[in-house]
Amino acid sequence: MAYADYWNPKNETRPREELQALQLVKLRRLCEWAYTKAPFHKRRFEAANFHPEQLKTLDDIRRIPMMTREEWMASQVERPLFGDMLASEQRNAIRYHLTSGTSGRVPLRVLDSMKDWDWIGEMWCYGLWGFGVRPEDTVYFAFGYGSFIGFWGAHYACEKLGALVIPGGAQATEARIKQVVEMGATTVCSTPTYALHMWQKASEMGIDLARESKVNKLILSGEPAGSIPAVKQQLETAWGAKCGDTAGMTEVGTIMIFECAHQPGGTHIIEDHFIEEVLDPHTGEPVGYGELGERVVTSFGRGFIPAIRYRTKDMVMKVPASLCGCGRTYDIYEGGIRGRWDDMKLIRGTNVYPRAVEAIVREYDAIDEFQIYIWRKDEIQDEITIRLEIKPGRESEWENLQPSLARDLSNAHEGLRFNLERMEYGQLPHFELKARRLIDSRPVAQYG
Incomplete structure (x- = not known):
């Protein structure tokens, strides 16, 4: 019809x-x-x-x-x-x-x-x-x-x-x-x-x-x-x-x-x-x-x-x-x-948007889930870590994936260094409704 x-x-x-x-x-x-x-x-x-x-x-x-x-x-x-x-x-x-x-x-x-x-x-x-x-x-x-x-x-x-x-x-x-x-x-x-x-x-x-x-x-x-x-x-x-x-x-x-x-x-x-x-x-x-x-x-x-x-x-x-x-x-x-606009995070003078991070992470098919973790080292320096789960059966790809992903993230963010941390499969939350992948643990009073 x-x-x-x-x-x-x-x-x-x-x-x-x-x-x-x-x-x-x-x-x-x-x-x-x-x-x-x-x-x-x-x-x-x-x-x-x-x-x-x-x-x-x-x-x-x-x-x-x-x-x-x-x-x-x-x-x-x-x-x-x-x-x-x-x-x-x-x-x-x-x-x-x-x-x-x-x-x-x-x-x-x-x-x-x-x-x-x-x-x-x-x-x-x-x-x-x-x-x-x-x-x-x-x-x-x-x-x-x-x-x-x-x-x-x-x-x-x-x-x-x-x-x-x-x-x-x-x-x-x-x-x-x-x-x-x-x-x-x-x-x-x-x-x-x-x-x-x-x-x-x-x-x-x-x-x-x-x-x-x-x-x-x-x-x-x-x-x-x-x-x-x-x-x-x-x-x-x-x-x-x-x-x-x-x-x-x-x-x-x-x-x-x-x-x-x-x-x-x-x-x-x-x-x-x-x-x-x-x-x-x-x-x-x-x-x-x-x-x-x-x-x-x-x-x-x-x-x-x-x-x-x-x-x-x-x-x-x-x-x-x-x-x-x-x-x-x-x-x-x-x-x-x-x-x-209010999701933007300032890390050591560089603007970081969760969507921009996800667009890069999802280029890597072996990654199943991820989380953005922002923290403050020694109460002085802001750090950003991407926690990653690898799909079952593809764990061997981590060794080559890690330096490539770190480089892509850095190149897209004015040379900002991203720490990458591999998590065991199932360790990160999986979402049915809106995913919340950003955790900012810095003291609220100390940043805008």
Whole structure:
């Protein structure tokens, strides 16, 4: 059966002028709603002397004060559990989710109405359909179905577009692999790290996923690795499948970018439902195409908790839609989400980004898992150590791998010396959801 190439052909191929006109109309409505219904936004708008009537052009978006995670968290702490963010009564909600959080931090809590949740699934339909998922597919979700929003929206999107859904749930990796093979799954949704882990575990079980499974599409999300070429190459070879990157966030409830089937080296922005500004993280001024900046997102779809000019701290580089041949007029984030500005670590005068380290480490196929450990020697000198696990059966490659990897890391970081430490297989943590591979043990008060 022949299908259209786009989930929403009219909007995905709108001329840029019409797309921007649509964004302006939606922005006005959103700001009017937030000002009227959400005390959090009314308070902030008034403090900035902003009123929705001032939105005459899209450039006027800069009149709106940017919101931060810290403000959101403070609101929750002052008025548990949801702060003064809600634009509707709690009894109207049908879903509750929260961010995955980190040690010592309060997670963000969100509620969604039935209308919000329908929109959340719709956004995933844009991305899944855009990468080639169709009603004939069987889609396997390799995640735990907890309170973290994860792939929840994608699950409902697959049902909406007519595919057979298999929820992986709380199972061991071996059981999931058996289900993928036995049920003839054609699409697997997971984090890049967990897709690599499933492949390695399958190999230990004597299963060749590229030959014995029917998987031809991997939908990746949750980590920047989904757009790292070395990671994608490993996964595409291991699974015998194409890898498509997506990115979403609990704060907006769903994905806002996706990689289309043309695999242009980046992710399209769903611009009829989001405004994605790219700003200098220090000055707040816009940066042009091809320049790194911080994502600042405005989401039109979630009414329960409006997200307007939300500072994500994500590092991105926007390029024109014309660089992809799919016909969409949505601009692209080249390389997807490249990491976070606040993940950058200064080691002896050199900037080190975890994604840049991973891009180099993943060039070495014998490496299974790794960890970045930053510490202070003799309370004076900062050091960085990469802890590495070698895949079973390939231990003999360590002797040649070690000097080569150390050299590549140093060359990419202004000659900074990286210590390499081999760990026993299984000693490092393996992740199903977002991988956290960075440990900085330096005294907090002594570095920025």
